Amino acid sequence: MHADILLRGGDIVDGTGAPRRRGDVAITDDRITATGDLSDWTAGRDIDCTGRIVAPGFIDPHVHHDEIVLTDPGMDCMLSQGVTTIINGNCGFSIAPLTATGPLPQPLGMILSNDAPRFATYAAYRDRLRADPPAVNTACLIGHGTLRINEVANLDRPADRDEIAVMARALDAALSEGGIGLSTGPFYPPARASTTGELTEMARVAQAHGKLYVTHMRDEGDRVIEALDETFQIGRDACCGVHVSHHKCAGLANHGLSETTLAMIDRAMQTQDVGLDTTPWTASSTMLNSGRHRQASRVIVADSTPHPEMAGRDLADIAAGWGTDIDTAMERLLPATGIFFIMDEGDVRRILAYEHTIICSDGIARGSHPHPRVWGTFPRVLGHYVRDAGVFDLETAIRRMTSMPADRFGLRDRGRIAEGTYADAVIFDAATIREANDYAHPTRPAEGIDLVFVNGRESWRSGVHSGARAGVVL
Structure with missing residues (x-):
């Protein structure tokens, strides 16, 4: 048997909650065509996933x-x-x-x-x-x-x-x-x-x-x-x-x-x-004037149309710098979003x-x-x-x-590593995966993600976008 791509030797966590199992995953076009021991299969491209999790x-x-x-x-x-x-x-x-x-x-x-x-x-x-x-x-x-x-x-x-x-x-x-x-x-x-x-x-x-x-x-x-x-x-x-x-x-x-x-x-x-x-x-995030600033222990301004320079700063610090109370500072920042x-x-x-x-x-x-x-x-x-x-x-x-x-949500043939499902897959290192960002540096990409496939197309590899735009409307 032949596939376009073979993900070989990874620990498959298939999305159902079943225990992980060592095996291979075959992808042809936009579908998963087989899983398990595929040692007798050939492929246009073999990817070694040893020591990695293969998940939907x-x-x-x-x-x-x-x-x-x-x-x-x-x-x-x-x-x-x-x-x-x-x-x-x-x-x-x-x-x-x-x-x-x-x-x-x-x-x-x-x-x-x-x-x-x-x-x-x-x-x-x-x-x-x-x-x-x-x-x-x-x-x-x-x-x-x-x-x-x-x-x-x-x-x-x-x-x-x-x-x-x-x-x-x-x-x-x-x-x-x-x-x-x-x-x-x-x-x-x-x-x-x-x-x-x-x-x-x-x-x-x-x-x-x-x-x-x-x-x-x-x-x-x-x-x-x-x-x-x-x-x-x-x-x-x-x-x-x-x-x-x-x-x-x-x-x-x-x-x-x-x-x-x-x-x-x-x-x-x-x-x-x-x-x-x-x-x-x-912390949650929504429009700054949602009323949640009265329930929060801290508020960060995420974005402000009239004062974009205030993004990332605490609302309390902005108010102190302006010599005003928090409600007045908030009104001056609107329209704006906040982190609460x-x-x-x-x-x-x-x-x-x-x-x-x-x-x-x-x-x-x-x-x-x-x-x-x-x-x-x-x-x-x-x-x-x-x-x-x-x-x-x-x-x-x-x-x-x-x-x-x-x-x-009725997304048929998604969310599982199984024969016949769409080939959406992520390969990652369970020992190192983590969010690399925080509230001070929110846009840093995560660590530990090796590969991401969308409908059978490699879309992300080791921190770099492949340029593929393989998404479809569901």
Whole structure:
């Protein structure tokens, strides 16, 4: 038998959670054609993977790279950490369908620049990506907040019946054109006035397509329990699967509350379809004027439009230098994004260790000083939380990054090293993999990643992008 590429002698961690096994992997065109002892096979190219882990390419189910895949299609921040598939359109904000004109309200303006291409339909965005593909596979949720910006003239009130009907038709069309689910963000101003009933009507459209309701809940801090109850109610009333994005217990007063929230999720899972993901960091990142600065022990300015020179500096230091209070300094920096130290390490570990948790980065790559999660999330899990802290074993961690998100979001034939699946693969050194970046130097690439393949094409080797842009729209 002959293959295009043979990955020989590596320790295969296949993404299912099964124990690693020594073996070979054959790749022909964009598919894995065989695994196991392939010593009698030949190949156009043999790659010795002895002493290395061969795993499925990592799937990041929660990013905000809707525009970046167009403007920076090499996607070094993803490939360099072994990510081969991303899901955009999260927290209620997607690049399409966007028909609103003029400056974009936050946080959509944090994800998209005002001169970004506007796509009135999801099909137009999909076709642009097919014509000019990025280096990673992409899928996209359809944002309720974006639909609201399109249709609701006054975002400070609930949508009326006619506006909900128009939004539902637009969502139905976008899901028919390939959007993989609905995302909502009632935490954010454009959707904060939405009622539970409005969100439920949107979820019913997603359910009709057999797709998920994915939510940045109304509150992740003092009212996180009420927000979970609302999410579960929406799922029950719409008969729709619900997925809690980047689950956290934000704010000093809520540290330790994950014991309660995870127990709530456990109980809900007994009677309805519920899922969740999380990030391996004690700091979050969003628009600077989100209110989270009041819950945080420290705030770093990630980016500021009027004061780009302040990126990377602590908000408290900026305020002191300007001789003003923090709130006044924040207003002067807007529009801006921030990094907020609001979580407890114990909660982070507890949520990571929870058996149903999927790993995500929640990355926003725009700006000069992003959160280090943009470049370091997946190596951080494999290095710090697996190798150093022992929160779970390598096989479990890789399952949380591969087959679990693939299955949860319906990404067929992804997330596994198995005959017939797409040849998305990452080869890395389990002894050295780690995030090489930090809050002071957030864009340093990870260490320990040898090779990354996307649809059978070598895309990253030992810190260097191959130039391949082999991603497809899922």
